[in-house]
Amino acid sequence: MSLTTSYFYRVIVRRFRANRFAVYGAGIVAALFIISFLAPYLTPYAPDDLDAYHVLLPPSTAHWLGTDELGRDVLTRIIYGARISLKVGFVSVGIAALIGTVAGLFAGYYGGWIDQVLMRFVDIMLCFPTFFLMLAVIAMLEPSIWYIMIIIGLTGWMGVARLVRAEVLSLRERDFVLAARAIGASDLRIIFVHILPNALSPVIVTATLGVAGAILTESALSFLGIGVQPPVPSWGNMLTAGKDYLEFAWWLSLFPGLAILVTVIAYNLVGEGLRDALDPRTSRT
């Protein structure tokens, strides 16, 4: 890493850390990672431990967040649910970011008919009410977490493609690209070695915000019964079960919902913080 790049990263880190809310968000995200990895060590229960003698118990010292209609520990299921959320968030956004970045790079760099075809395809995809498209595909297949992640990814790449394309349009006329071309670098080398690193900031920001969106989408699909299938715990399907007991077991509905809310806010704060840190125009320091 050259001196200037390390200086660049130092500036970004400093600007990110100057944003108090972004740091809180990053802290929560880090905590969620740790919780997901250490899940079995954090709780004495297993997520599918049935206990017919301790059904629908309110929060207590033995069960901090109570038990559900099958006597399973709610806190344990929320902890294991964090794993699902993390997986869905990262895999689906990874798919979306990959497709969007590649499409945006090629559309922006080559222009012409490649650009036309790719961008019209983006327009077409944007016409579908995404939620309808997702439900329709899942209705055709059997609901499974892999289909969910793939379909969220395949319906979420259009924004990234547009942003990257716009970035590439301005980058491809810069001197360093012309220089690379002058010394005979291939198109692919120019695109992936010279342009891509400079077009990454909007991808990183959109991807971070996208994780929040993917987690919300997964929970909504699971809530509707076509996402992650019981008995695998997901925050969304816990709420489905909880709504039948709303009147006498509020803890079944409150805590998974709060888990989603806090996680989504955390990713949004980090995303907004990154946007401000990476974009020189919003600089206030």
Next chain:
Amino acid sequence: MFRYLVRRVLLLFPLFIGITLITFVVIHLAPGEPVEMQTALSPKVSAKTRERLREFYGLDKPLHVQYATWLGRMAKLDFGRSFAPDGRPVIDKVKERIPVTLSINVIALILEFGLAIPIGVIAATHRDTLLDKGVTIFVFLGFAVPTFWLALVLMYIFGVKLTILPISGLHSLGAANLNGFAWLWDTARHLVLPLGVATFGSLAGLSRYTRSTMLEVIGQDYITTARAKGLPERVVIYRHALRNALLPIITLLGFSLPGLIGGSVIFETIFAIPGMGQLFYMGVMSRDYPLVMGILVIGAFLTLAGNLLADLAYAVADPRIRHGSAP
């Protein structure tokens, strides 16, 4: 203006073909020949269902013939018959549901724009004050909260605990006998929760956007000029600045349509509102393929129409586009 209009309408054809092609691909995910292995064991898909699918979509014919036949049918608004026991044509089922979903979405849009724009303006004119931070946190909460969960919580508080609001359907039992005003009041009470949740959830994008464009516009020279002329601040903000900031917001109107239509699945399911979203959800759950495909295409076309309207409104509002000097 005429040339712009023609170009814009011509652009619809490739989009139209694209939408139908993608839907066609989705249909082929359905249990027919290609995915036989996977669904052969599934009890949900009976041999009879497969037979009916094959018959309607001509699954034994070559792909381009299938596509052409299907397009031809759609041109006549024939989406086939529902697999539900009543076996009614899909288009009839959708037709009676569209007014409910559309009118609820239009009211939600009006509420969203009516609230989000003033919120954005206030945040911009009070930049970095406590007020700005307060409304920012408020709209972000709305953005981050899972709407179905908020709906549940509010149903519990207002419907179950306080029992001051109805929690499902559009009308009370026997509402048909009520006279005009009482009927309206009854419907309005049923709509408070769904509309409230939908609006709260959608405020963030638009109000943040208004805030940033307002900040941009307020920095322009002509705003300084207007202030220097001694115009009252209210006139400067609402007449000079807001008008210019509002232009790009018109396009957002078009973009927010797919989200609204898609979101209706969740609201209509939770609040038992007999609209297109609920119909779609029931179709998905009972694997009513013709119904699902029909609504998917119709939903995309509604979005297309909405985008076209928004673009035209933009052209009417912005002379630069009308006269073709901007792309």
